[in-house]
Amino acid sequence: MIAIIDYGMGNLHSVSKAVERLGYEAVITADPAVIAAADRAILPGVGAFGDAMQNLRETKLDEVAKAYAASGKPMLGICLGMQLLFSESEEYGTNEGLNLLPGKVVRFAGDYKIPHMGWNKLSFLQGQSPLFSGLTEGHVYFVHSFHVKPELSSDLLATTDYYQQVTAIVGRGNVYGMQFHPEKSGELGMQLLGNFLKM
Amino acid sequence: MLAKRIIPCLDVKDGRVVKGVNFVNLRDAGDPVELAATYDQEGADELVFLDISASVEGRATMIEVVKRTAGEITIPFTVGGGISHVDDMKRLLRAGADKIGINTAAVLNPTLVKEGSRKFGSQCIVVAIDAKFNAEWGEWEVYTHGGRKTTGIKALEWAREVERLGAGEILLTSMDADGTKDGFDIKLTQAVSDSLGIPVIASGGAGRIEHFNDVFQQAHADAALAATIFHYKEMTIREVKDDLRLKGVEVR
Numbered sequence: 001m002i003a004i005i006d007y008g009m010g011n012l013h014s015v016s017k018a019v020e021r022l023g024y025e026a027v028i029t030a031d032p033a034v035i036a037a038a039d040r041a042i043l044p045g046v047g048a049f050g051d052a053m054q055n056l057r058e059t060k061l062d063e064v065a066k067a068y069a070a071s072g073k074p075m076l077g078i079c080l081g082m083q084l085l086f087s088e089s090e091e092y093g094t095n096e097g098l099n100l101l102p103g104k105v106v107r108f109a110g111d112y113k114i115p116h117m118g119w120n121k122l123s124f125l126q127g128q129s130p131l132f133s134g135l136t137e138g139h140v141y142f143v144h145s146f147h148v149k150p151e152l153s154s155d156l157l158a159t160t161d162y163y164q165q166v167t168a169i170v171g172r173g174n175v176y177g178m179q180f181h182p183e184k185s186g187e188l189g190m191q192l193l194g195n196f197l198k199m
Numbered sequence: 200m201l202a203k204r205i206i207p208c209l210d211v212k213d214g215r216v217v218k219g220v221n222f223v224n225l226r227d228a229g230d231p232v233e234l235a236a237t238y239d240q241e242g243a244d245e246l247v248f249l250d251i252s253a254s255v256e257g258r259a260t261m262i263e264v265v266k267r268t269a270g271e272i273t274i275p276f277t278v279g280g281g282i283s284h285v286d287d288m289k290r291l292l293r294a295g296a297d298k299i300g301i302n303t304a305a306v307l308n309p310t311l312v313k314e315g316s317r318k319f320g321s322q323c324i325v326v327a328i329d330a331k332f333n334a335e336w337g338e339w340e341v342y343t344h345g346g347r348k349t350t351g352i353k354a355l356e357w358a359r360e361v362e363r364l365g366a367g368e369i370l371l372t373s374m375d376a377d378g379t380k381d382g383f384d385i386k387l388t389q390a391v392s393d394s395l396g397i398p399v400i401a402s403g404g405a406g407r408i409e410h411f412n413d414v415f416q417q418a419h420a421d422a423a424l425a426a427t428i429f430h431y432k433e434m435t436i437r438e439v440k441d442d443l444r445l446k447g448v449e450v451r
Contacts, residue, residue, distance in 0.1 A: 013266075013269055013295045014295055014297075046320060113397060113398055113421070115321065117367070117368070117398060118201045118204055118398070118422075119244055121202070162200075162201060183273065184274060184297065186273050189273060
């Protein structure tokens with residue numbers, strides 16, 4: 001069973017449907033026991049970093065997510081959910097994250113269109129990652145105004161190019177994150193999600 | 200580089216696609232969900248559903264269409280048509296829509312743009328603008344109610360205003376070009392796209408394959424929307440993308 005952690009941020013329906021289409025049972029849940037028992041956990045999210053962390057803390061799901069990561073079972077953060085895995089964000093003041101991976105979430109700044117919204121091409125930096133097994137680089141769907149600067153390049157699995165190198169996929173051990181929406185990214189998105197679920 | 204997007208638009212009334220659709224392999228060419236899945240497979244980057252139902256029942260049916268679509272397709276989709284309250288937006292987003300399109304309601308009540316973007320995020324709010332050249336002004340005017348009512352509002356000013364209010368994207372339809380098949384309105388699209396910091400989807404006028412290249416390269420649109428040419432199989436999305444790729448435009 002795949003737990004989709006429900007902490008009151010964003011639409012979880014599409015993620016859940018995508019998991020089901022790949023042949024797995026998906027449960028949208030805020031129940032710590034259900035999450036702890038799941039084979040995989042997905043931390044989705046759309047919205048502001050500070051609000052998300054506040055919701056996670058109020059529901060104690062921050063501790064649940066950290067415990068899940070420590071359990072060694074594969075966990076995936078999507079979009080804001082990926083950003084929450086990091087140490088801190090500068091979105092509306094400085095906010096602490098789950099601190100599972102070292103790095104900062106910073107705002108896009110420059111003379112270009114923000115949010116970074118639409119289909120952009122992935123570059124696989126660590127092609128041997130099981131996440132990329134059988135896949136070739138292609139376009140996936142991004143929507144975000146902030147992006148992650150990981151402290152360690154070893155945590156960076158794939159990037160995209162939007163007026164700078166932008167973190168697209170991160171991973172260390174059993175903890176993974178995707179900045180784009182795999183559930184909205186056509187066939188490649190479904191394959192990436194599928195590879196995560198297969199791990 | 201961000202890819203330029205090709206977006207088919209489906210007019211839906213009481214849960215059925217209304218404009219004639221010419222797909223041979225569909226079991227039910229009137230089913231918006233099946234058609235959406237077909238466009239997804241053909242390489243559409245996004246979809247737009249325009250709900251033209253006039254009744255409460257018709258609108259309730261749209262929620263079901265959205266729910267079913269969200270379970271079937273793997274690309275983002277926008278729902279527009281008759282949405283005038285934040286509660287309407289919430290229902291559609293919860294049902295699985297990625298973005299909400301508002302047009303007349305935004306003109307009548309601009310705070311709707313602000314409320315919607317604050318509550319759900321700018322990326323969810325697409326403001327649709329129907330514009331027509333006003334020769335007296337020497338620039339474009341905003342029309343509402345499906346192009347039937349003039350507003351006295353300048354399209355460029357309105358586009359800047361909705362960006363300020365929090366719109367994440369503009370769906371810009373040229374009433375002058377719409378239905379002509381003579382190409383997108385390059386001047387209008389360029390004027391709006393170059394003066395905004397948010398993406399612009401150009402709509403109206405697509406008739407030939409090179410029109411897409413024109414609207415991206417000359418008018419700097421971020422996406423192009425079309426209905427008839429795709430529905431009637433005058434060209435496929437793949438063909439459009441192959442042509443764009445040859446001409447050096449980044450596509451998926």
